[in-house]
Amino acid sequence: MSARRPGDEPVSTSPDVALVEQARAGSTAAFARLVERHQQAVRAFLRRACGDWALADDLAQETFLAAWSRIGRLEAGASVRAWLCGIGYNKHLTAIRSRTRARTREAAWEEERPSQASAMSDERMTLETALKSLPDDQRACVALCLAADFSHAEAAEALGLPLGTVKSHVTRGRARLLEVLGESR
Amino acid sequence: MTDAHLKALFAQDEPPARDPAFSAAVMEAVARRRFVLDVAWLSGAALIGGLLLWALWPVLHPLLAQTGDQFGPVAACVTLALVAVMLVDGRVTATAR
Numbered sequence: 001m002s003a004r005r006p007g008d009e010p011v012s013t014s015p016d017v018a019l020v021e022q023a024r025a026g027s028t029a030a031f032a033r034l035v036e037r038h039q040q041a042v043r044a045f046l047r048r049a050c051g052d053w054a055l056a057d058d059l060a061q062e063t064f065l066a067a068w069s070r071i072g073r074l075e076a077g078a079s080v081r082a083w084l085c086g087i088g089y090n091k092h093l094t095a096i097r098s099r100t101r102a103r104t105r106e107a108a109w110e111e112e113r114p115s116q117a118s119a120m121s122d123e124r125m126t127l128e129t130a131l132k133s134l135p136d137d138q139r140a141c142v143a144l145c146l147a148a149d150f151s152h153a154e155a156a157e158a159l160g161l162p163l164g165t166v167k168s169h170v171t172r173g174r175a176r177l178l179e180v181l182g183e184s185r
Numbered sequence: 186m187t188d189a190h191l192k193a194l195f196a197q198d199e200p201p202a203r204d205p206a207f208s209a210a211v212m213e214a215v216a217r218r219r220f221v222l223d224v225a226w227l228s229g230a231a232l233i234g235g236l237l238l239w240a241l242w243p244v245l246h247p248l249l250a251q252t253g254d255q256f257g258p259v260a261a262c263v264t265l266a267l268v269a270v271m272l273v274d275g276r277v278t279a280t281a282r
Contacts, residue, residue, distance in 0.1 A: 028215065035211050036203065043200040043207070053198075057207065064211045065218060127194050146188065147195035177191060 016080040023071050031071070034080065035064050041148060042084050048143035050092050051132050059095060063088040082150070082158040089140055089159055096136065123181065130180035134173055141166050142173035 016037070022030030042063055046056035066087050074083055131139055140159055144150040145166070150158070156166045200207075238245070 028212070028219075031215065032208060032212050035208050039204060039207055039211075040200050040202050044198065047198050047200070048195065060207070061211055061214060065214050068215050068218070121197065124194050124197050127191075143195075146191060174188070174191070181191070181194075 014080075017077075020071065020074060020080060023068075031068055034067075038081055038084050039064075041081050042088050045085050045140075045143050045148055046088050046092060048131065048147055049089065049136075049140050050095070051128065055095070059088060059091045062091050066091070079154055079157070082154045085144065085150075086158040086160065092140075093136070126181060127177065130177050133180075134176060137161065137165070138169040138173045141169035142177065145170045146174060146177075 016034065019030045019034050019037075023034060039060065043057060043060045046059050046063075047053050050056050050059065063084060067084055070087075074080070131142070134142065137159070141155055141161070144155040144158060145152060152163055152166050152170065155161075155170075156163045159166070161169075
């Protein structure tokens with residue numbers, strides 16, 4: 001877990017700066033590199049935020065598609081990872097609001113996905129259940145700050161929440177998860 | 186139970202660092218979106234061009250009738266050249282993307 005992942009490095013020295021510039025100029029190859037670099041972070045966040053892996057991957061795809069359309073609006077020096085997670089979170093909230101959302105997934109794509117339940121240990125299942133019991137905002141804060149090493153400020157930027165709210169969400173969420181996992185032992 | 190243990194549990198649902206199938210699906214969706222936008226732009230431009238031509242036709246028609254014999258071949262050559270330039274430019278742009 002100590003390996004540095006894309007998006008962990010300082011924004012000013014990140015290869016993202018050049019890639020965003022090229023993508024803004026219309027380079028599909030540069031955008032493809034951005035997708036490659038950040039798909040893991042965005043999908044992991046959405047899996048934790050919505051709890052449904054297939055839905056999370058659908059939302060992640062929509063997130064990148066929206067990012068492609070809006071890349072001109074990304075502020076210079078902003079964290080691409082936080083920006084993408086912010087778009088993903090809004091997509092997730094929209095999906096929650098519109099319960100009638102119809103998901104159509106290609107059979108081949110679906111077959112390739114590992115079975116969510118079978119891949120989980122008992123402890124992981126307990127964590128998943130505890131995570132689902134948290135309010136959406138709190139869950140997103142926990143997913144970013146505890147699981148993905150986002151700073152509180154970066155999470156606040158991504159989720160559009162005040163810094164103090166993020167801090168209290170993380171504290172309460174952590175306490176709740178540790179409590180549930182402690183009980184299950 | 187520590188934060189490190191919590192983090193290790195979270196790491197179990199981490200997607201792979203490289204997932205060519207996912208990246209390809211995203212880029213396919215991007216290409217589809219780009220195509221739809223291009224078609225929409227071209228359709229809009231063609232529609233506006235057609236409407237302009239229709240509106241200006243009463244003015245253009247007498248002018249073309251007068252100058253058509255003299256400038257017809259030149260206009261045809263210029264049009265062909267413009268089409269060729271646009272085609273080549275489109276190919277170059279598509280390759281650069």
